[in-house]
Amino acid sequence: MRPEPAARERVQWVVLWSVAVPATLSLAAVRHVRDAARGLRRSFSKRVSLRIAAALLVLAAIPAGAALHHVYFDERALPDLAGFVRFEPPTTGRVYDAKGRVLLEVATEYRRVVTYREIPPVLCDAILAAEDKNFFAHHGVDYGALPRVVLKAARVSTAELRSPKGARRDEWLQLPQGGSTLTQQLVRSYFLGGLTARESGDELLFPGVVARGLARFFGVPTTNKLMRKVEEIRTALWLEREMERRFGSRRAAKEEILARYVSFIYLGHGRYGFSAASD
Numbered sequence: 001m002r003p004e005p006a007a008r009e010r011v012q013w014v015v016l017w018s019v020a021v022p023a024t025l026s027l028a029a030v031r032h033v034r035d036a037a038r039g040l041r042r043s044f045s046k047r048v049s050l051r052i053a054a055a056l057l058v059l060a061a062i063p064a065g066a067a068l069h070h071v072y073f074d075e076r077a078l079p080d081l082a083g084f085v086r087f088e089p090p091t092t093g094r095v096y097d098a099k100g101r102v103l104l105e106v107a108t109e110y111r112r113v114v115t116y117r118e119i120p121p122v123l124c125d126a127i128l129a130a131e132d133k134n135f136f137a138h139h140g141v142d143y144g145a146l147p148r149v150v151l152k153a154a155r156v157s158t159a160e161l162r163s164p165k166g167a168r169r170d171e172w173l174q175l176p177q178g179g180s181t182l183t184q185q186l187v188r189s190y191f192l193g194g195l196t197a198r199e200s201g202d203e204l205l206f207p208g209v210v211a212r213g214l215a216r217f218f219g220v221p222t223t224n225k226l227m228r229k230v231e232e233i234r235t236a237l238w239l240e241r242e243m244e245r246r247f248g249s250r251r252a253a254k255e256e257i258l259a260r261y262v263s264f265i266y267l268g269h270g271r272y273g274f275s276a277a278s279d
Contacts, residue, residue, distance in 0.1 A: 071234045078235065079191045081242050087113055087260060113263045116255035124258070132182040136254050140183045140236035149179035173222050175229075183236040186261045191235055192228060199224035 128135050134142050156174040180188070188196055195205060204211060204220050206227040215223040243253035 067230070071230065072237065074234075075238065078238055081239070081246075084190060084239075084260070085243075085246060087263065114259060116259040119259065119262055123262070127182070127258075127262070131185070135182050135258070136251070138181060140181060140240040141233050142179075142181050145179045149176070152176050152178065173218050175222065175225050180232070181236065182261050183240060183257055184232050186257065186264060187232055187235045187239060190260075190264060192232060195224075195228050195231070199228050 132142065134144065153174060153176055156176050160174050198205060200221050201224075202220055204215050205224050211223055211227055214226065218226070240253060240257070243256055244250050247253050247256055
């Protein structure tokens with residue numbers, strides 16, 4: 001017997017529901033699983049990206065933190081300040097006659113030490129205006145001059161790279177003069193003269209992995225100059241702190257540093273200091 005139409009319709013509906021509903025639920029489940037997987041991938045990708053960014057920040061912060069600690073807190077291997085406080089550079093030898101008058105002055109370095117009170121105000125103002133207008137305000141380093149120095153270095157380096165002959169691998173980064181405070185100039189001459197005289201050679205003057213890595217990228221002479229500049233900043237900051245501690249006030253320390261700058265700075269022809277240069 002053939003089933004009645006109504007029975008056949010019921011059978012068709014049963015078959016339809018038994019196939020369509022599970023299929024629909026399966027497709028929905030697949031979509032849900034797929035969407036969930038995409039969400040997990042996005043979430044995992046975000047977490048991985050954040051972890052990679054954090055790791056890179058840590059890797060960048062470690063050498064930066066080490067450099068800051070070395071410059072501002074590490075006082076190992078700093079020079080002896082006693083001779084600087086007493087101001088004991090080689091002075092001019094004098095030969096006197098019977099009446100105490102100077103007959104002859106003999107020295108390879110012609111120099112006269114002066115105190116701050118012996119510096120003419122017009123000379124003091126001229127030096128500060130030309131070399132370090134914020135001398136009595138900073139602590140050895142004028143951070144306000146840093147953007148100007150960076151822009152100048154970028155401009156000079158770019159011009160060197162664009163020149164017809166181009167730049168050598170170890171000369172593409174140019175470090176122009178300027179931006180150093182009076183304290184930094186004094187430190188460079190008094191404490192770091194040996195480094196400054198040899199920094200342009202092919203010998204790497206600073207040990208360690210950092211210096212070797214910089215030398216591979218910038219070249220040896222540029223690395224020597226960069227590392228010497230770091231030591232110059234470090235010693236200038238330390239010098240101002242020590243002078244303030246020894247002389248009791250920041251103003252007194254500044255006056256003593258300025259007096260030593262006026263007495264010590266090299267002005268050519270074997271003459272050191274403005275007093276000797278004026279003779």
